[in-house]
Amino acid sequence: ARESDHQPAERSVEFPVSVVLPAGGTGERTGLQTPKQFCSFLGRPLISYTIQAFERVSWIQSIVVVVAKENMDLMMDIIQRFQHRKVRVVPGGSTRHRSIRNGVLALGEGEGEEKGEQTLPAGRPKVAIIHDAVRPFVEEDFLYKIAVAAKEHGAAGAIRPLVSTVIATTSENYLDHSLERAKYRASEMPQGFRYDVICQAYQRCTESDFEFGTECLHLALQYCGTNAKLIEGPPTLWKVTYKRDLAAAESIIKETLSRSACIITGGSAQAAALADALHKAVGALDMELDVIPDLVGVNSRYLLKEWNFIQVSGSQSGLSEVEALLTSLEAVNRALLHPVIVIWVHLNCSDELSISGRMAEPTAIMDLASVAKLRNILLYGIQLHQSKGTECWERSASRVAEITSALIRDRSPALVGQLLQA
Amino acid sequence: ARESDHQPAERSVEFPVSVVLPAGGTGERTGLQTPKQFCSFLGRPLISYTIQAFERVSWIQSIVVVVAKENMDLMMDIIQRFQHRKVRVVPGGSTRHRSIRNGVLALGEGEGEEKGEQTLPAGRPKVAIIHDAVRPFVEEDFLYKIAVAAKEHGAAGAIRPLVSTVIATTSENYLDHSLERAKYRASEMPQGFRYDVICQAYQRCTESDFEFGTECLHLALQYCGTNAKLIEGPPTLWKVTYKRDLAAAESIIKETLSRSACIITGGSAQAAALADALHKAVGALDMELDVIPDLVGVNSRYLLKEWNFIQVSGSQSGLSEVEALLTSLEAVNRALLHPVIVIWVHLNCSDELSISGRMAEPTAIMDLASVAKLRNILLYGIQLHQSKGTECWERSASRVAEITSALIRDRSPALVGQLLQA
Ligand SMILES: [Mg+2]
Ligand SMILES: [Mg+2]
Numbered sequence A, B: 001a002r003e004s005d006h007q008p009a010e011r012s013v014e015f016p017v018s019v020v021l022p023a024g025g026t027g028e029r030t031g032l033q034t035p036k037q038f039c040s041f042l043g044r045p046l047i048s049y050t051i052q053a054f055e056r057v058s059w060i061q062s063i064v065v066v067v068a069k070e071n072m073d074l075m076m077d078i079i080q081r082f083q084h085r086k087v088r089v090v091p092g093g094s095t096r097h098r099s100i101r102n103g104v105l106a107l108g109e110g111e112g113e114e115k116g117e118q119t120l121p122a123g124r125p126k127v128a129i130i131h132d133a134v135r136p137f138v139e140e141d142f143l144y145k146i147a148v149a150a151k152e153h154g155a156a157g158a159i160r161p162l163v164s165t166v167i168a169t170t171s172e173n174y175l176d177h178s179l180e181r182a183k184y185r186a187s188e189m190p191q192g193f194r195y196d197v198i199c200q201a202y203q204r205c206t207e208s209d210f211e212f213g214t215e216c217l218h219l220a221l222q223y224c225g226t227n228a229k230l231i232e233g234p235p236t237l238w239k240v241t242y243k244r245d246l247a248a249a250e251s252i253i254k255e256t257l258s259r260s261a262c263i264i265t266g267g268s269a270q271a272a273a274l275a276d277a278l279h280k281a282v283g284a285l286d287m288e289l290d291v292i293p294d295l296v297g298v299n300s301r302y303l304l305k306e307w308n309f310i311q312v313s314g315s316q317s318g319l320s321e322v323e324a325l326l327t328s329l330e331a332v333n334r335a336l337l338h339p340v341i342v343i344w345v346h347l348n349c350s351d352e353l354s355i356s357g358r359m360a361e362p363t364a365i366m367d368l369a370s371v372a373k374l375r376n377i378l379l380y381g382i383q384l385h386q387s388k389g390t391e392c393w394e395r396s397a398s399r400v401a402e403i404t405s406a407l408i409r410d411r412s413p414a415l416v417g418q419l420l421q422a
Helices: A046-055 A069-081 A096-108 A140-153 A195-204 A207-212 A216-224 A243-257 A269-283 A297-304 A320-331 A355-374 A390-410 B046-055 B069-081 B096-107 B140-153 B195-204 B207-212 B216-224 B243-257 B269-283 B297-304 B320-331 B355-374 B390-410
Strands: A017-022 A060-067 A087-091 A127-130 A155-161 A165-169 A175-178 A184-194 A229-232 A260-264 A288-292 A308-313 A340-348 A377-385 A419-421 B017-022 B060-067 B087-091 B127-130 B155-161 B165-169 B175-178 B184-194 B229-232 B260-264 B288-292 B308-313 B340-348 B377-385 B419-421
Touching: A017 A046, A017 A096, A046 A060, A046 A069, A060 A069, A060 A096, A069 A087, A087 A096, A096 A127, A096 A195, A096 A207, A096 A216, A127 A140, A127 A195, A140 A155, A140 A184, A140 A229, A155 A216, A175 B216, A184 A195, A184 A216, A195 A216, A216 B175, A243 A390, A243 B243, A260 A269, A269 A288, A269 A308, A269 A340, A269 A390, A288 A297, A297 A320, A308 A320, A320 A340, A320 A355, A320 A377, A340 A355, A340 A390, A355 A377, A355 A419, A377 A390, B017 B046, B017 B096, B046 B060, B046 B069, B060 B069, B060 B096, B069 B087, B087 B096, B096 B127, B096 B195, B096 B207, B096 B216, B127 B140, B127 B195, B140 B155, B140 B184, B140 B229, B155 B216, B184 B195, B184 B216, B195 B216, B243 B390, B260 B269, B269 B288, B269 B308, B269 B340, B269 B390, B288 B297, B297 B320, B308 B320, B320 B340, B320 B355, B320 B377, B340 B355, B340 B390, B355 B377, B355 B419, B377 B390
Parallel strands: A017 A060, A017 A127, A060 A087, A155 A229, A260 A288, A260 A308, A308 A340, A340 A377, A377 A419, B017 B060, B017 B127, B060 B087, B155 B229, B260 B288, B260 B308, B308 B340, B340 B377, B377 B419
Antiparallel strands: A127 A184, A155 A184, A165 A175, A165 B184, A184 B165, B127 B184, B155 B184, B165 B175
């Protein structure tokens, strides 16, 4: 039921597959100034999420992104900033089909040729996958199905059931007739083509096709006699089209990043007891927790695996453990693609603290958080006053869980550095 | 460009209009246990938002909600809890058309008859509007267009452009042909019918229509010879269908509630200066602010108009102004339909405060917030330390604006009672 699970497929394809990503849209339907593919989600443009979805698939060789000429520089900046590999950028044409053709031709070009700092194309592919820049949640197993079916049948495309009845209208906008919903499907992306099929389709099609057409499967049928194999895709293949879709996409990304967290106890018995209580309380909130004493040895793997860290500190400790965690995360460049959450949970026996101690912490965590934020790490603090009975302790632990869960799900940059009370 | 603006139409219809809301769906496509129409958004089920969208239209007389028998009690509870008027609940049939027919027939029944505590139906309508429970953002001006067109043409329906190409498939799931997108439209809701037309359509249609049909416009055409007038609706008419749509709907609701806030200065010069700085900073964040000294006299209208209040208090003040504000909000039952945000911004000259003062506030605001939360009012605090130079002051004001804006947009119940630092 999770909408955006990334399940690495166990299968690999044995033939060369490359990808064309048309990203020339102007975003008129969102009602926003920025074209959708360049809208940012947690600090990263949508197009980068889509590129990443293909880049992580081992058997995909090369990705050609087709953008409007005026966005070439912006696109190159995005590729450099988020360290994308396998990607080339080519300028688009005046229509969708002209842009896709440019991308398809670019897949066959420049083999072995040095092109400045750009990654080299891997050579003429057997299958070209065409996708939309604004469908970021495509999964490896579905790409596998499309690639294999495209090789076998010449063309393959994703379909979805129709959500609404489709009707034909008269020229005066009256109902003419309605289609029987069960006989029709919505044609979605990705689509896959044998490279010779898609090249031939674009060689043979007319100027009118280039000008007014939108459906690649139609060109393959009309000009190559290839009836595409249609494969039902998951709902996550939907196209980010309207303003509301931006919120939907962000919520899927946030949900993906909020499925698990790592609690670091620092080894103290006090902290381990809190971690236990949190485990229970956060478990009830549908988030998986790993509890570890530290990030040393085999546990250092969590630095490369986890997006959320909860550092529990005993009453005597300051922020030194958090500082060490921040340093480790920066060392492995963990926050390159997504903001990493670090929550410092401080067990505070009020009586022990001097006034100066009480004053110093809010300033110290705020300063640390300001610096971390520049590196895409969002740091928050939670103070738990524990000089109370068992019942209060449980209530506090459940409040820590509630706050922790909200901080991880919201990923709010405005609240970094705050020392919250549980 | 705002997706969910509620623009009250200036026009009224001069004939009786009533509404049928089929709400029997099982929500299978969201992958959730709860049917979508009963999923909660900021503590209120989706169906209540949809009912509210019709109830606020002065010329709509009566709303019949059709629910599955097993949800009748749940639906009655929702109506009572959110104090809906104009609404009756009737049990659904085994299919969509059977449910809608039940609703249509109920519109003509029981005139003048006393039925326990339920609102009386207003009598046989001239036009019946049929809508989906899971399309909560329908606007008065669009309902007006549908009602008037239905009266004139016998039937009228909302349409939207197709987002994807529609294709016909062969029995083996190959592409048969693709439809020319420009000639077709997606049929959406609301739809309107002259009452005699929709009654006749349901009298004449077959068991097969009741069993397998989905499109009311089709029945009006086939059994009454009525070609519905089709009217393009806004994108917000979309149907909450998939899990991602829940996030999209929530974001539209939150955006609607976050467009403006009311700053109450309490009359102190200090507080007014901060309000000025906030005005600038929050204005840049695309939120409208009204700055008022208090809620007395004509300013009391803000209590019934605003969803977000920022109470600025000078360094000498405690929480008494906030307590008064909470009391006033409760007195007018303001938080019945949406959570109301109250943010206490405390100008704090650290030197002046005793240690006990510093300790007492966090506890006091947390206690106050816990009680307010039970009444759907979310209270947060922001402490601004002002014993600094002008530059620091501006930076602090801009931090208050950033935090304020985030609290208003996120409406997070987990963070109520926190005293944040600016
Ligand atoms: Mg996915
Ligand atoms: Mg609306």
